[in-house]
Amino acid sequence: MSAMSLRSLNLPGVGTKYEFETDKGDTVAIFFTKTGTIQMYTLQKDCHTPSAAEMTPVEARRLGNILTGAIIEADQESVEIAFSALADLRVTIHSFLIPKAIAGRTIEDLQIRAKTGATVIAVCRHDRNIVNPPPAFVFETGDAALVIGESDQIRMFEREIMVE
Amino acid sequence: MEGIVLALFVCLLLALITKYLSVPAIPFYILAGVLLGKAGLGLVTSDVISRFFSEMGLIFLLFFMGLGLKPERIAANRSAVLTSGIIDLNVNMIIGFVAAYLLGFSIIESLIVASAFYISSTAMAITSLIENRKLMLREAETVIWLMVFEDLILIIFLAIISAGNQNLIVFLVKILGVLAVLYALAHYGKEFLISILDRDDELPILFTFAAVLTTASFSMYLGVPETMMVIALGVAFATTDPDAFEQHARPFKDVFLVVFFVFFGVTIDFSGGINWYMITIICLLAIVSKLISGILTGIFIHGSVQSGLEIWGNTIGRGEFSIAIAVLYGSPIVGTTIAAMVIVTSIIGSFTAKYSTSLRRGIMHFGRKKSPLHRVHLGR
Incomplete structure (x- = not known):
């Protein structure tokens, strides 16, 4: 846990940014924008262009469930x-x-x-x-x-x- | 009255179309105004009601800007904000001013054109960063802080130019006095303000509207312009619950600002003739000078020309603040020039913002292609 340093930042006009670097050197950044959507960016180590996904709050919660170790199938969750x-x-x-x-x-x-x-x-x-x-x-x-x-x-x- | 209804209906259609195509709506509102108004079909004329709505639009735009300015945040990021901000200010103000002066504007007019020329659209830059999914790029933060710096410069500019014949020092003391009073009100009334904002009924929205209008109306007695009064109110309220104020002021800002843009277009008058030569030069320079400042910022902050191109791509569009300057201080010919600049730069800017990544890739590709050729040449 200690290796992961989470950085949070308030960007004027945009919203809040959370960013952390994994042990392997990849970067994950999450933005809660003022428009109400959530954008997640992942940047592989030594790579220059991040890939992004935009989510609604419901979709973001679903992603959160998956990441905390829950299994989600078609109709079962x-x-x-x-x-x-x-x-x-x-x-x-x-x-x-x-x-x-x-x-x-x-x-x-x-x-x-x-x-x-x-x-x-x-x-x-x-x-x-x-x-x-x-x-x-x-x-x-x-x-x-x-x-x-x-x-x-x-x-x-x-x-x-x-x-x- | 029918005029406003017609204009609003046209803007509603334009909003639907531009949102669908994800291009900025501001240039199309202005164009619609030009087509419907004096210079075009003459279907819509400005009247007392439209002027009142437009004024509200401007007041709420500036109140919003004040809410977003958090002095302590700027202080915390001083070095990054300052370097990029000063490059951007110097390059664009100087190019804008010299160009306008050489094209025959008076010194004061040239200053006004230069300010409108300098200030990029915060709304367009931020929407483009979010919609084109560029928030994680390291240049995004530079662009965001650049917009904050530009807002600060705009406030200083508005203060200086609206002082008019008054003694500048007396005027500045007055503004600081207003700011101090509003700060004290926000500070000591914080709990009361927050208890009002937390309610579910009509009170929060009514309070926000009344507070902004009341503050604006005090300008008459104090000799401080409305613009300064509402910005100061925004800055003071930002110390309580800025998100709640944004939420309650947004409906007014959104609706009145559309009226503001479309009626700016309506009042544009071509009777003095249009100098296409002058307009073309200003528009071209508006794009080139942001390229120069963008590349310099890219080199100084990120050590990369490509970063500079990314910054350029997102800051070309001039918008709401340029129009505000034109409405507040511009003569008809200055207004027409600024309108043309806003329309051209915002449309081009929306494309450069969308395709800047491919543009960068193209340049990298070109660079790579060039180097082996170069080697072959050297080998011989």
Whole structure:
């Protein structure tokens, strides 16, 4: 961490610039412009022309999720949060699209907690969110379930529950 | 009244088109004004309402400039700001002044032309850096600070020229007095100001508008011009929450400034004849002199001519401040000359800003091509 020196700079009329050089000598610069967009530049060591990408705030957050180690697939997205104060506790939150095979079954009946240790904390159905679904909750096809647990438990959920 | 509506409608269409093509809109607003106004079809004439709107545009432009000037920031970057700023000032002011004087303008007129000639468009330079994704280039920072320095020089210029017949020292003391009072108000009223700006209702925007207009109206009693008053207000308010003030003043600035540009075009009068020869020379020199100052800055700051070309490419466009100078102090013939210069340089500038990277690459390529030939020649 100490090798990386982050430089932040306020540019009049433009916005805020953050820049740092990696151990290998590449440079990354991020600009939060006053127009509301975020521009990211990367400059390879010994190279003169940077390449740039312009992002909306939502896209920038998505990129941030990827960089912090989350896996994002087409419809599935996962975030790992580490609490360094709590003995480096790591919790993963992962979204799954409910397949036909388990549609019509309940959380209790699938024995999700007993089999995997993971917990379903929310279900998104037709753009409505059901937070903390009860054990008797019945899945339907098209539901997206948000599952929380340690990464092993999430993997177990994917293997044991999603294929039934 | 119908005139303003027609002009605004045309500007709305132009804004849509220029944003789509990502070219600066200012030259097209002025051209639209010329076409609709006195010199063109005569569909739109300036009246009390348009003059009031235009004045608002100028006031809000300068208030914005004041908000962006943070004296402590400039002090922190003194050396970088000074070197590039002084090169840019000397080269362009001298070329602009000598050219205007030799072309037959009086000394005062030549000074006004030279100032408009010197000052690049901050809005165009910054938009071009963002839109052409050049923020990371080392020249970008130089360009940004150059714009800040130019703004400072503009303020000094406005102060000197608007002093008129008054004793300059008395005048400067008055301005400093106004600045001190506004600073004190902003300092002691900071919590009150911030509590107003934080509200969700109409208060923040109403307060911003009223504060700017009230300050401008005080100029009558103090003998300090409106321009100086609103810049000072901007500088003072910048010590509280400049982002919030920018946000609340932006709608006024955006709308009134468009009226300001289009009615500047409307009032342009060709009845005195247009001296195409003179206009062509000024426009060409406006591009060449920024090339000279850009290359010198590139060599002194970055040790590279190519950096100089990059700086040049982004600072060719003259815009809002040149027009402001023309409106405030220009005679019709000075106004026409500055208008032509703004239109030509801003259109050319938008292309050089977009293609400066390929231009640099082309020059590097050319350099590389030349060297082996050179070697072959030496080998023989």
